[in-house]
Amino acid sequence: MLRAAIETSPQDAGLHHALGFALVRAKRSDEALRELRRASELDPAQARYAYVYAIALDSAGRRKDVDDSLRR
Structure with missing residues (x-):
């Protein structure tokens, strides 16, 4: 359902965020x-995103990428 919604509204950050959480749980x-x-x-x-x-980067062991992600 989320993927279908993203196809309709690909610029909706909230949909990508929700799908990301669903994928984490999976x-x-x-x-x-x-x-x-x-x-x-x-x-x-x-800021929450x-x-x-x-x-998520830190949990995946990608600590080096955490600083870069927060500097954007």
């Missing part, structure tokens, strides 16, 4: 990181 971390990153890119003013993406 243990599909690579896909989740892509969606969480996209959400933070689409709405850089929403950047924060969740940084936490």
Whole structure:
């Protein structure tokens, strides 16, 4: 359902964020990181998106990328 909604509204950061969380719960971390990153890119003013993406990177062992993600 979320993917279909994204096809209709690809610039909706909230949809990408929700899909990222769904993918985290499904243990599909690579896909989740892509969606969480996209959400933070689409709405850089929403600190929560950047924060969740940084936490996901850290959880994936990509600590080096955390600093870069938060500097955007």
